[in-house]
Every structure is written in C-alpha cells, then in structure tokens.
Amino acid sequence: MNKAAELLQEKFPEEVVEVTEFRGETTITVKPERIVDICLALRDTPQTYFRYLSMIAGMDYLPQSPRFGVVYNLYSHRNHNRVTLKALLPNDANPVIDSVVPVWTTANWHEREAYDLVGIRFRGHPDLRRILMPGDWVGHPLRKDYPLRGK
Amino acid sequence: MNGAETLKRTETMLLNLGPSHPSTHGVLRVLLELDGELILRADPDIGYLHRGIEKMCEYRTYHKCLPLMNRLDYLAGEVNNFGFCLAVEKLLDVEVPKRVQYIRVMMAELTRIASHLFWLGTHGHDLGAMTPLFYAFREREKIMDLCEMVSGARMFPLYCRIGGLAGDLPEGFIPAAWDFVKTFPEKHQDYHNLLTKNQIWIERTKGVGVMTPDEVLDWGWSGPMARGSGVNWDLRRDNPYSSYEDFDFVVPLAINGDTYDRYLVRMEEMLQANRIVRQVLERLPDLPPGDIKAKDPRVSLPPKDAVYNDIAGLINHFKLIQEGITPPQGEVYQCIEAPKGEMGFYVVSDGSPKPFRLKVRGPSFINLSALDKLARGRLLADSIALIGTMDIVLADVDR
Numbered sequence: 259m260n261k262a263a264e265l266l267q268e269k270f271p272e273e274v275v276e277v278t279e280f281r282g283e284t285t286i287t288v289k290p291e292r293i294v295d296i297c298l299a300l301r302d303t304p305q306t307y308f309r310y311l312s313m314i315a316g317m318d319y320l321p322q323s324p325r326f327g328v329v330y331n332l333y334s335h336r337n338h339n340r341v342t343l344k345a346l347l348p349n350d351a352n353p354v355i356d357s358v359v360p361v362w363t364t365a366n367w368h369e370r371e372a373y374d375l376v377g378i379r380f381r382g383h384p385d386l387r388r389i390l391m392p393g394d395w396v397g398h399p400l401r402k403d404y405p406l407r408g409k
Numbered sequence: 410m411n412g413a414e415t416l417k418r419t420e421t422m423l424l425n426l427g428p429s430h431p432s433t434h435g436v437l438r439v440l441l442e443l444d445g446e447l448i449l450r451a452d453p454d455i456g457y458l459h460r461g462i463e464k465m466c467e468y469r470t471y472h473k474c475l476p477l478m479n480r481l482d483y484l485a486g487e488v489n490n491f492g493f494c495l496a497v498e499k500l501l502d503v504e505v506p507k508r509v510q511y512i513r514v515m516m517a518e519l520t521r522i523a524s525h526l527f528w529l530g531t532h533g534h535d536l537g538a539m540t541p542l543f544y545a546f547r548e549r550e551k552i553m554d555l556c557e558m559v560s561g562a563r564m565f566p567l568y569c570r571i572g573g574l575a576g577d578l579p580e581g582f583i584p585a586a587w588d589f590v591k592t593f594p595e596k597h598q599d600y601h602n603l604l605t606k607n608q609i610w611i612e613r614t615k616g617v618g619v620m621t622p623d624e625v626l627d628w629g630w631s632g633p634m635a636r637g638s639g640v641n642w643d644l645r646r647d648n649p650y651s652s653y654e655d656f657d658f659v660v661p662l663a664i665n666g667d668t669y670d671r672y673l674v675r676m677e678e679m680l681q682a683n684r685i686v687r688q689v690l691e692r693l694p695d696l697p698p699g700d701i702k703a704k705d706p707r708v709s710l711p712p713k714d715a716v717y718n719d720i721a722g723l724i725n726h727f728k729l730i731q732e733g734i735t736p737p738q739g740e741v742y743q744c745i746e747a748p749k750g751e752m753g754f755y756v757v758s759d760g761s762p763k764p765f766r767l768k769v770r771g772p773s774f775i776n777l778s779a780l781d782k783l784a785r786g787r788l789l790a791d792s793i794a795l796i797g798t799m800d801i802v803l804a805d806v807d808r
Binding site: 280281283285309310311312313315317318329331335338340342362363364366367371375388389390391392399400404406 | 455456459461463464465468499500502626627628629640642647648739740741742744751753755757766768770774775778807808
C-alpha cells in the first residue's frame, strides 16, 4: 500500500474514510475537520515528504450529497511520487474547510481560485477574495447549477 | 503646517502597472505600492483573459476540448494538447504506438524551443535589449513553419488526437526538421554572444528575484523556475511519460536562483531540447510509417473497409462519431513538463462522453503568485525584469 495512506491510517485512523487506487494513482479521502494536521504530517514525515503542493481543485458533485469537495494533489521531490487527498464537505449550503496556506504558501492562489469559481470558503485564509472573476461578480461559475451562457 | 513640514511629509504611492503595459505579456495589471522607487507591495490583478475554459469543457466531448487546450498557453499550444491527450489516455488506459510517442515528444521539444525563444526575445526587449528579439524570432519562425506543415496552423497547431495523431508527418517535414536541428546550435551561439556577457544584461538580472530551494518548493514553482534555484527536478526524467526514458538529455541546473541564472537554465534547455529532437529524427525511420493510431476501438475510428462491409465496424464508427469517446468513471491527474513548468490536467469522468470536471494546473498561474514576494524591497524597474523572468502567458494564468 502507498506510504502516505499507511501513515495516515496509523496516525489518523478516525479521519481516513477511503483509500482508492485507479490507474496507478492513490486517492485518500479524509474527513475535512483535521485537514491541516493531515497535510502537516504528510509534509513533515521523512517517509512521505510531500513538500510540494501541485494543485487544489474545488469540486461540485451535484446532485450528490455531500455536494462539495476539495482535492489536493501533492508531490514528493524525494520519492518522486504523488498522492491525491480528497475532503468532502458536510455542509451543502455553506461549504467551509480550513486553509492550508500555513502548510504550503502556494495554496494561497489555489484556494482563492476555488473560492472564486466554486464558492468554497477557506477558514483562516489570509486574503480570501475573488481572483479570476471581477470583485463584484455574483455567483460561482464552476458550480454545476451555474448556467454556461449566463442567465 | 509650514513649508518645511510639508516637505517632510511622506506617503506611499499606488501605481498601476498595466493592464496593457507592453512588458506584461498579455493583459495583466499589477497594483504597486511605492515608496519613491522602492516597491513595498505588488498585487497582481489577473482574470482579464479568463474565458472559462474549464467550464466550457464540461459541456463538450473530449475531442472538442482539444482546441480549447491549445489556447491555454498559446506560445506552446502543442504541449497543452499533448498533456490533455495523455490525461484522457490514462483515464481510458490506452497505449499509443511508439511512433506516436516519439512524434509527440519531437513536437513538444520543438515547441519548448519556440516558447523559450519567445521568452528570450521579449525578456531581452523588456530590459532594453532590442536585438535578441529579431534573432530569436528568426528561429522561432522556422518552428512555426514546421507546426504549419503538420497541422495547417502556426500558433494553434492541433496535431495530437486522443489515442494518436491527426496524421503522419507530411512529406518534406523530416528534411526541414533536420535543417533546423543542424543549424540551431550555431544560431543559439548568437544569443549567447548578445547577452550572456553583456554588462548591462548582467547588471539588470544578477541578484534580482532570488529564490532559495526551500522557497521554491513552498511557493510551488516548477520547471526552469525551480531549476534556476538548484531544485533538481524534471518531470521528463523523474516521472517519464511518452517514452522520454528512451532519450539522452541533461537537466540543466543553476545555483543562485536569480533572474540571470534562470536565463542560463532556459538557454541550455533549448540546446537539450534540440538534442532530443535530433534523437527522435534519428530513430523515426525505424518505426513503421502510418502507425499513428492506438489499436483500440474506444478511441480510433475503424478502417473504412470495416465500416462499409462489417456491421461491427459500422456500429463502432457510428458510436464514436455520434457519441464520442466515453472513458470509464474515475479521475486521473496527469502532468507534463511544459516549457514553463508543471502543466497538470485533473480529469474527472462520470462515464459520460463529456468530462465531469477538468481542472488545469497552469504553471504560469503558480509562478506569478510569487511576484509579491520577489518584488518587495526592489526598485520599480526590477518589476519588469521579474515579470520577464517568470515567463508568464496570461492566457495560461487566467484560463
């Protein structure tokens, strides 16, 4: 099994929901509450050493519930491998998760983008405002109920 | 308030750099807070070129997404298509023939040279060196011609297809490519002669925008930006895709992490890319011509013979044309070493012919996010060098 999955199952047995393998990629689904602790553990444990955050994708799984999710893709320059972390957010009306900016500075713009386009709020983000859409825009374009061609 | 006190009064000034400043390589606005000429804060305001490509892709079949991918990083259009095709092929678990892999590598490396040449010309031009632009565009023009030969288009070549290529290399391509490969190292020396030991160039770039290896990882930099700081990482070597492991090339590294070192890294990368193209050209004659499609009915149209004479072939043809490619349910992340860094595609499929979600990880977006860190405490004139060294394309930043 993947080292990252082993580590999380040992350190955070309550938090890991599911570990899946698809086309050689490991995806670990975790509960959102302790996401910062999980990320810190993945970053600082020498066996995993995920010092690099490739991307954060805000997800809208409508019509499923929980509807919103956040996907993190991490890379280790020591082991040259990747892991995908996924957290599904329990609140469909007001999706919130802790910001991982304290773990990786690069998360700043990724999270702003997820907030702008999908409408997920990141608790503790230093500067959470829209990034691609104009500041006074209404709605979040990448939500599934947002129309392709305006109203 | 008397006169002397008025003179003592100091306050910072806000300056808009852009949104259409000639050195911003697209429509970028940077809000600079200045104390005299000193930058206290730089806040890039992006989104002017946001076209909602990720949203549009959710409403299109996979093949119809391809032309949109071209328009992400439009200086390296072929590389984006390459990455997207690899992602969908991974989702489908399709293996493409060696010939396809080699030709894709060749086009990607040619595109890398073209992209770096564009960067070299404009970066030099921004800092007051006008001549390199003309030299760099001279060679870039030849690569554009090669792109035109394979696809009919210069800026937006659409040569890759999911599961293969649009067609085999046209007649006359191989000699033209050989001509480029053989003459390029000599032309490359011209750029070195113009800039590498140029005192003005050195003064403008040395010690500007320094990043340590730890900061590089923390800020998510990749590609030449990371290698300029000595982070020994290249996806082509460390996570090879499309048969990169077959080729012999060096990953250039620098140690100081400043604008000048990133310049040296990109300069050397052009020569290494040229080496890879040469190796592909040497090996292409050994691979059967015309072998440009995966032998998989889920992605490749059946031969016309089968369509006209065989009911299974007809159904297969009909399904692919009417419905499109339908990958199984699942999600993959595929990244490639684009000229500007790690270009990633996170594709989520719900089993329908359209992607449920496509997230593009553009290298320019991430590289630009560190502008504030680099610009603080520098002079206003350095901000131009910093934007140049990041090699950003705003279409890739804004998507």
